[in-house]
Amino acid sequence: MPEIKELVKGLADKHGRGRESLIPILQGIIAEERYISDAAMSEVAVELDMSAALVYGTATFYSFLDTEPRGKYVIRICKTITCDMKGKKQIVKTLEDLLKIKVGETTKDNKFTLLETNCLGWCHKGPAMLINSIPYDTLDVNKVTEIIMDYIRK
Amino acid sequence: MANTVNLKIDGIDISVEAGKTVLDAAKELNIHIPTLCYHEDLCVAGNCRVCVVEQEGARNLVASCAMPAQEGMVIHTNTHKVRNARRHVVELLLSEHNADCTKCYKNTKCELQDLASEMVITEPMFLDLVPEKNYTVDNYSPSIIKDDSKCIRCQRCVRTCHELQHVSALGVAYKGDQMKISTFFEHPMLDVVCTNCGQCVIRCPTGALVEKNYIDQVWDAIYDPDKHVIVQTAPATRIALGEDFGMEPGNIVTGKMAASLRRLGFDSVLDTDFTADLTIMEEGTELLTRLKKVLVDKDESVKVPMFTSCSPGWIKFIEHMYPEFLDNLSTCKSPQQMFGALAKTYYAQKKGIDPSKIVSVSIMPCTAKKFEAARPEMRDSGFQDVDLGLTTRELAVMIKQAGIDFESLPDEKFDSIMGASTGAAVIFGATGGVMEAALRTAYELVTGREVPFENLNITAVRGMEGVREASVKLEGLLPAWSFLEGVELKTAVAHGLTNAHQIMDAIKKGEASYHFVEVMGCPGGCIGGGGQPIPTTPEIRKKRTEAIYREDEGKTIRKSHENPEVQEIYRDFLGEPLGHKSHELLHTHYKPRKRF
Known part of the structure; x- marks a missing residue:
């Protein structure tokens, strides 16, 4: 995997090779690859001269450091109680129907991954979701359909 | 006095050194506070909360293992609130713990079980979550079994692997209710950097990390009339085995161990110490040969410092972490493996036994020896050289299974051949021992005189400091070795792989230079090995070490080259150290x- 090696090396050059650089490097990998593979983790361990188990532990601890392949657009819908009370279930159902996948899955064309997430801090404007790093709030069936159709056309 | 603080525990005034914890202070008062994640050898984690106590004026209960004693503190260790909290902690741990105790290898030796028993938890208050969890058992390694269903996530193993061994094969993965102790990507222990040292095993409070036991296989061999079953016992087993029978640490039980092995039904009770002496002959000669090639012949393909190769944990560590130094390792096999190779050749010939009928068993203070025995490199006799490696603990189990009252056994001797040993071999069990034994022989070989230390005790290489250095000036040499005249032989000793890492980094950076370096994988050397009786503490290791040196002093012969059986094997079979046959079988x- 020469590309991964190059990517990790570049990120280590940018962020440094101390323990404190681990998370920025892992975030850098997510930005490029959308997930951190075992090969990427090994490379990080090599670059930082650090135990691979430690890298794995850090990567699995944070939900936003994905360790499984993800689509180009990762949709994270807030699963906490306020959004739930404001109709999150209907939004999930709409998303599942539109994308023909269940929560936790990725579309065959690797374009979308549908996930649930803990509180996004948009309780006053629920239900809310995040697509990659862009938040969308006060969702209803029509709004979420429009948003997704825009992404499909992209 | 600024260096002490005064506090009150359960109504008793006490002053302790500043920096001590509430737990330490309670210990001084002989007040027992239960602990789980706490371990004397490791940094404080404070995650299990079993050791909580009540502090007057504090809103919450405090973890006594993590709370420094402070001036004027008033602590209660046995209030209703404390007892309830501890009970709930244990109950919660049990709700996620596979408490099928009768089917557990650690049954009756489990710290969680002890606590549950002490608290008389008969009616569980919480749901049993074990069936909901997708726990896995990793039993691919020949040394260690990891069963997540028994893990209480105290992280003693994680801290051990990181702090003591600088390996971090185990880490903490995921979070919350999903949190688990994991290797890289949950690969089997066999496939990751694990050195099989077993330091995690002797610190695991439950049955989550245990040695893979071969007790039944040994019984099967013993009961098979076609098999000739021989057993070898490592130096460090004889000063620790008694602990599993309630004896105080530091008791020498060599004679009782030999007697018990005979009663278990082994056909011949032999001693790894014999091949420890042989190791000194081979390794000592190898060191001198290397020095000649480096200093006189200027042969750049020969590497110094030479590293000892007795500790299989250290071997695997260097294979993973410092492969560029593999040529610096002595080519000598470990005493266990030298014994194995000779058992199915030399011993078989001398006794007139078909080597295919020999089952070679070893009793080791070590879990890594199991892996070593199974190595593909270790089949030079034409068979697997050592068939089954047991820990000191497994031997204790067998002795109990056989209904033998260990303490009342008479002292018996090892059988011959391959049963004779010297004091130099015994000290292999303690850190610095191989170095001391090698110096006793090598110095005498090149000078014709005994090492210039009182009563042969080379105290500079002894002790518990992580890295120790010593040098011996070689003067007045015999003519054959005159090329070493005036050389200051520089040596170093390290124990525990974190210290090994430290010394390796210094060598790598060119900050240190030595001729000969001894490394033992476990803290304290084999006496603190991963196969030794549980528990282990600095105090226990100290007592075991003292016993090792007592055993050495008590021996009539204390130099490897004077072992009569070693002299005999060179005469009758091997020829000379580093000779053709040695190369074939022992390196x-x-x-x-x-x-x-």
Whole structure:
């Protein structure tokens, strides 16, 4: 995997090779690859001269450091109680129907991954979701359909 | 006095050194506070909360293992609130713990079980979550079994692997209710950087990390009339085995151990110490040969410092972490493996036994020896040289199974051949021992005189400091060795792999230079090995070490080259150290392994 090696090396050059650089490097990998593979983790361990188990532990601890392949657009819908009370279930159902996948899955064309997430801090404007790093709030069936159709056309 | 603080525990005034914890202070008062994640050898984690106590004026209960004693503190260790909290902590741990105790290898030796028993938890208050969890058992390694269903996530193993061994094969993965102790990507222990040292095993409070036991296989061999079952016992087993029978640490039980092995039904009770002496002959000669090639012949393909190769944990560590130094390892096999190779050749010939009928068993203070015995490199006799490696603990189990009252056994001797040993071999069990034994022989070989230390005790290489250095000036040499005249032989000793890492980094950076370096994988050397009786503490290791040196002093012969059976094997079978036959049977090479 020469590309991964190059990517990790570049990120280590940018962020440094101390323990404190681990998370920025892992975030850098997510930005490029959308997930951190075992090969990427090994490379990080090599670059930082650090135990691979430690890298794995850090990567699995944070939900936003994905360790499984993800689509180009990762949709994270807030699963906490306020959004739930404001109709999150209907939004999930709409998303599942539109994308023909269940929560936790990725579309065959690797374009979308549908996930649930803990509180996004948009309780006053629920239900809310995040697509990659862009938040969308006060969702209803029509709004979420429009948003997704825009992404499909992209 | 600024250096002490005064506090009150359960109504008793006490002053302790500043920096001590409430737990330490309670210990001084002989007040027992239960602990789980706490371990004397490791940094404080404070995650299990079993050791909570009530502090007057504090809103919450405090973890006594993590709370420094402070001036004027008033602590209660046995209030209703404390007892309830501890009970709930244990109950919660049990709700996620596979408490099928009768089917557990650690049954009756489990710290969680002890606590549950002390608290008389008969009616569980919480749901049993074990059936909901997708726990896995990793039993691929020949040394260690990891069963997540028994893990209480105290992280003693994680801290051990990181702090003491600088390996971090185990880490903490995921979070919350999903949190688990995991290797890289949950690969089997066999496939990761694990050195099989078993330091995690002797610190695991439950049955989550245990040695893979071969007790039934040994019984099967003993009961098979076609098999000739021989057993070898490592130096460090004889000063620790008694602990599993309630004896105080530091008791020498060599004679009782030999007697018990005979009663278990082994056909011949032999001693790894014999091949420890042989190791000194081979390794000492190898060191001198290397020095000649480096200093006189200027042969750049020969590497110094030479590293000892007795500790299989250290071997695997260097294979993973410092493969560029593999040529610096002595080519000598470990005493266990030298014994194995000779058992099915020399011993078989002398006794007129078909080697295919020999089952070779070893009793070791070590879990890594199991892996070593199974190595493909270790089949030079034409068979697997050592068939079954047991820990000191497994031997104790067998003795109990056989209904033997260990303490009342008479002292018996080892059988011959391959049963005779010297004091130099015994001290292999303690850190610095191989170095001391090698110096006793090598110095005498080149000078014709005994080492210039009182009563042969080379105290500079002894002790518990992580890295120790010593040098011996070689003067007045015999003519054959005159090329070493005036050389200051520089040596170093390290124990525990974190210290090994430290010394290796210094060598790598060119900050240190030595001729000969001894490394033992476990803290304290084999006396603190991963196969030794549980528990282990600095105090226990100290007592075991003292016993090792007592055993050495008590021996009539204390130099390896004076072992009569060693002299005999060179005369009748091997020829000379580093000779053709030695090369075939007693030496090997190791290959690099992946670190990541």
